[in-house]
Amino acid sequence: MAANLAIExxxxxxVDPSEPVVDSIFTQFERVIVQxxxxxxxxxxxxxxxxxxxxxxxxxxxxxxxxxxxxWKSRANEDAFNRNPKxxxxxxxxxxxxxxxxTKRDARLAYRExxxxxxDAYTGAxxxxxxxxxxADPNKNAELDHVIAAKKIHEDKGRILARLDGEKLADADxxxxxxxxxxxxxxxxxxxxxxxxAHPEMPESQKQxxxxxxxxxxxSYERKLATAYYTSGRFFGDAAVAAGRVGAQMGLRQAMGxxxxxxxxxxxxxxxxxxxxxxxxxxxIALGNGVKKGVGNARAKYxxxxxxxxxxxxSGALSSLTTTLSNIFFTTAKNIVRIIRQTWVSIVEAxxxxxxxPDGYGLGDRIKAACKVLATGASILMGxxxxxxxxxxxxxxxxxxxxxxxxxxxxxVSGILTCSLLYILDRCEIVAKLVAFLNSMPSIEKITSFYRxxxxxxxxxxxxxxAIDIDAFRKEARLYTDICASLDGLSNEALxxxxxxxxxxxxxxxxxxxxxxxxxxxxxxxxxFC
Numbered sequence: 001m002a003a004n005l006a007i008e009x010x011x012x013x014x015v016d017p018s019e020p021v022v023d024s025i026f027t028q029f030e031r032v033i034v035q036x037x038x039x040x041x042x043x044x045x046x047x048x049x050x051x052x053x054x055x056x057x058x059x060x061x062x063x064x065x066x067x068x069x070x071x072w073k074s075r076a077n078e079d080a081f082n083r084n085p086k087x088x089x090x091x092x093x094x095x096x097x098x099x100x101x102x103t104k105r106d107a108r109l110a111y112r113e114x115x116x117x118x119x120d121a122y123t124g125a126x127x128x129x130x131x132x133x134x135x136a137d138p139n140k141n142a143e144l145d146h147v148i149a150a151k152k153i154h155e156d157k158g159r160i161l162a163r164l165d166g167e168k169l170a171d172a173d174x175x176x177x178x179x180x181x182x183x184x185x186x187x188x189x190x191x192x193x194x195x196x197x198a199h200p201e202m203p204e205s206q207k208q209x210x211x212x213x214x215x216x217x218x219x220s221y222e223r224k225l226a227t228a229y230y231t232s233g234r235f236f237g238d239a240a241v242a243a244g245r246v247g248a249q250m251g252l253r254q255a256m257g258x259x260x261x262x263x264x265x266x267x268x269x270x271x272x273x274x275x276x277x278x279x280x281x282x283x284x285i286a287l288g289n290g291v292k293k294g295v296g297n298a299r300a301k302y303x304x305x306x307x308x309x310x311x312x313x314x315s316g317a318l319s320s321l322t323t324t325l326s327n328i329f330f331t332t333a334k335n336i337v338r339i340i341r342q343t344w345v346s347i348v349e350a351x352x353x354x355x356x357x358p359d360g361y362g363l364g365d366r367i368k369a370a371c372k373v374l375a376t377g378a379s380i381l382m383g384x385x386x387x388x389x390x391x392x393x394x395x396x397x398x399x400x401x402x403x404x405x406x407x408x409x410x411x412x413v414s415g416i417l418t419c420s421l422l423y424i425l426d427r428c429e430i431v432a433k434l435v436a437f438l439n440s441m442p443s444i445e446k447i448t449s450f451y452r453x454x455x456x457x458x459x460x461x462x463x464x465x466x467a468i469d470i471d472a473f474r475k476e477a478r479l480y481t482d483i484c485a486s487l488d489g490l491s492n493e494a495l496x497x498x499x500x501x502x503x504x505x506x507x508x509x510x511x512x513x514x515x516x517x518x519x520x521x522x523x524x525x526x527x528x529f530c
Contacts, residue, residue: 048249049337053323054242055235058158058225060327067331074238081160092150092170099171104144107178118142121177122210138182145179146170147217149189162229174220177213230328243320250316250341251309258308262301263294311348319344339381346377364438368425375421383414479506 051069052060056077063070072078093100108129110116117126120142127142146153150170153159159166169175187195192214196207229235267290274286298305319341326332332340350370353361361369387410396402425431483502490498503510511527512519519525 049341051333052331053327053337054246054320055238055324055327056161057324057327058161058222058229059329060331061157061161063331064157069333070331073242074234076234077161080163081157084155084160087151087154089150092146092154092167098167099173100144100146100176103173103176107142107144118178120179120183121145121213122179122183123206124209125180127178127180138185139180141181142178143181143184145177145184145187147175147177147192147213148221149191151189152191153221158225158229162225163232164225164228169221169224172220172224175217177217239321239324242324243317246320246341247313247315247317250319250345251311251313254312254315254345255305255309258301258305259295259298262298263291266290266294266297269293311352312345315344315348316341318348338384342377342380342384346374349373362439363441364435367438368431368435372422372425375425376418379417379421380414382417383410383412386410386413 050071050073051067052063052071052073054073056073060070061072061077061081064072072081092098107116107118111118111129115128117128119125120127125140127140130136130141148170150166153170154166156166159169190198192210196202196210267287270286270290270293271283274282319337322340322344323332323337326336326340350373353366353370353373387406390396390406390409391402395405398405486502487495487498502508512525
């Protein structure tokens, strides 16, 4: 596993109580600031954060055109919206067999045959079907209303994203309500909440009825959109692609940060060897040697480099999925996406330490190491906040200087906070006592390690009693174990061939000579297994 900066510092940062605090803590500032600058700020350009995440959601696409930073994330979804035809009332009101007209026809027939009326969903009054006869009271003449206006449904970007038929949604039973002709004409295609706000003189009971009808229709409508889109292959496919892309970008970012940090410290070591009064050529030679050694150091630590990439990729994928889920309910700005990414970096590393314990820490040291990782992550988040604040200030608007100032101040705050928190964790007497207590507690790892060690000692003692070369014995035992494993699952013919190969490979003496069948045919021959 690639060591987290906080854990790597643990190996080199032995706090000496007799050493002045300022001297001790500031020797660590450079490493933390450089690492923060390289990975959390300098290389953030690799990961292209987007306002609203990387996947279209119903919540976000409805903000397109209202929020100047919001864009379609999928070209296919944008093309579907652009192909949406202009709203035509005939498609929603004059269809021959749609639910809207069928509902009206059945209600009119019941009224003519038995005088059965309908109830106004908004006013509560009983309504009939007076038609266009002279003197017909529009306040008592029933009409069927789309609770959510058909025009609004037709133009809803969320509906287009879900690829659902607008006519069926508009004409669903939950979206149809009887009301009187006068009120229906007054409402038109205006949203119910807007209509209520524009008519304060309306009775309170009527407002409540209209709101209840609208809430019921909206719940049903939104549930249909969410079910259709968020269970679709398009959504899962887009989310998977986005997670993979961000994971690869984050993995590359972490790996490049690892290499850059190695180059920096190797180059610094070369510069420190230069004597005063050095020539310019010596400076460039030292720089070249530093870069070469830094790359070599990174190559020698290839396992840490790969682990750094894998950790970054996992963190990036998880942060992308988290961002996508968050955008189902609210819009995440770019800085929020960045915070989510960095949070997952710290969480992944802390979980690996706590659960997998790759460095073999005791329980106390394991918890302390995880706390250091989380402290590092929290410090970087604070640096991000500071960077965002400067970006929004007049200083952040200065060309070139503003961007440099954002990056430097963010990295500086992260570095100072990280070093301070780590130093407190190392020097705090209470923390030291707690770590010692937790380390003293029995654990599965300790018990397993104890019995493994005892078994090894018993082997060595038994070998000494019988004057056995224990190393040779273990080597021979491994050889026979490997041979048995290679024989597992072979057929009779294959088994015979494999056994002969094993005898030849290891120089074992066969119990017979020549062809086995010929050997066994001679009654005078004897198999010798010694």
